[in-house]
Amino acid sequence: MNTLIYTACLGLFGLLAEIFNLRKYLIPILVLGLAVIFSLNLQTWNNPQTHFNGMLSDSNFSTAFSGLALFIMLIILILSGDFYTSTDDEKHISDYMAILMFTLCGALMMFSFSNMAMLFLGIETLSISLYVMAGSRRFEVKSNEAGFKYFLMGSFASAFLLFGIALVFGVTGTFSIDGIGNYMRMHADKLDPLFIVGMLLMIFAMLFKVSAAPFHFWAPDVYEGAPSLITALMSTLVKIAAFAAFYRLLSTCFVFALGKAEIVLTVSCAATLLVGNLVALVQDNFKRLLAYSGISHAGYMLLAIISLQGRTDSALFLYSVGYAVASLAAFAIAITVFKATGTESISGFNGLAKKNPLLAASLTMAMLSLAGIPPFAGFFGKYFIFSEAFRNGWQNMVFVAIISSIIGVFYYMKVIVAMYSKPANEFEIKPTFAYQMVIAVCLIISIVLGLYPGVFTKLL
């Protein structure tokens, strides 16, 4: 709760900075502020509380994910200093920063909501801020397309979510997730058909938000068109926030209805895994590649949610952390390469190993972590999910997931092969100091988590 208030204040500060001419110091101040909020957020650990008549409730789950969200935003802010350098960007920097802070507010609401009103507001705050950020390169057609497409598709999904919430409210007479959970407990054997329709509509909307197949069509276009830094934000923070909200929804309100929705979720999970990994094989654009990789990662996280028993939240958290740090490192390197070469295709990485071996090695590590190869965090995230799912009797799905992650290795290798065995291009590629720091920190976290996954597996 307090985390949310402080973050909103930080956003307001970003707006006021424009008036007081603090534009130059804005990013350092925001980074500092987020670091302070990060440490304050830890105080809610083991201190579950409900706020404002059961609108928000702090729990260890929300604290852990809020911490992760704050960390991701911190990294994005550090990266943004060297990303927004054109005059048009500099003019708008305080607006951008304020919108990013409000995006974070939306994510924080999605981690700790305990009322449907808060869920909807959280999702909308997150999405509307992102529609703007995706289209924030106003003079680029691709960015306009991304913003507009995301806006149209996203508002359609929000309408489904709202309709679902309305139907569920019509049956249960409450917006509170505990109230809906109680209703389900009492009527578990004879559920109202209207309730099931409402629940399915909400599940569809959430599947859209996490970009699971068959609702994934927006993701590659939006990821490609949006400014690279915003793509990094979308593929980490937004995906994780949507998954945390989805998990919260399924584990509280709809836990007794999972039998009805199981088939939908299972089919969607298998389709997401296969589509994401197979289509990624033929991509040439690095951002599109990461978009499809993000879709396939959504599949693994869906698998964690379906086999929802006992330790799903820690499996989800471990996976999210591993995925987030690897993606952030990959994007930090990619932004550097895009800027130097002026192209976003994989050919921009050709011969990187000869020009900057350290950077190439870093990208290799990030890619291997995304592919799920030990000793990186990505491997243990996957291993944990697969073993849990296997133990809970989802052998077939685990089989599909293993096949698709083997397919996945191929397209991650494509980038690595381009760096090590293709002839080099003439551009000089050297990341700035902030980028070097971010890449180092992310990869260190990834390796440490890969060596000691026990830190997080027993956390929640």
Added chain:
Amino acid sequence: MGISQIIFYMLAAFTLLSALFVVFSKNPIYSVLWLILCFFSIAGHFVMLNAQFLAVVHIIVYSGAIMVLFLFTVMLLNLNSETEPHKPTLLKFAAVLSGGALFLIIIAAVRSTMPAPYVAPQLSEVGYVKNIGMKLYRDYTLPFEVASILFLSAMIGSVVLAKKERFN
């Protein structure tokens, strides 16, 4: 059949008819005008349900503000049936199929739903501003305040995207 039932059926028929006309009108301006009528009849339903404040807000916000915006947009874009791009038959077929399936499922669900699963208390003052205000500022304080973050973000966003500046 009491007087309120007769009014309900008339309103319902009118809502459905005007909604159908929104879809089937060739001219987008007519569509928007029919949509305004549709909103008015929905406001009538709100009055029937003792939600007077909601009815008034619905008329002011939807029929007033949003529909005027719609009209302006339609007029500015100068949409008419000639300039409208022709959609592929397959797409039309898929849209009709999926929309129809959703419609069918919801009809079936409503038909087989248990009688009166939740009965709202029928107090005549329930829709007064005072009572809504009490609810809004006591139970729903947080969503009410948090909505301001959403609007602020949307406002900054529209300024960022739409402010006219020279390309440099």
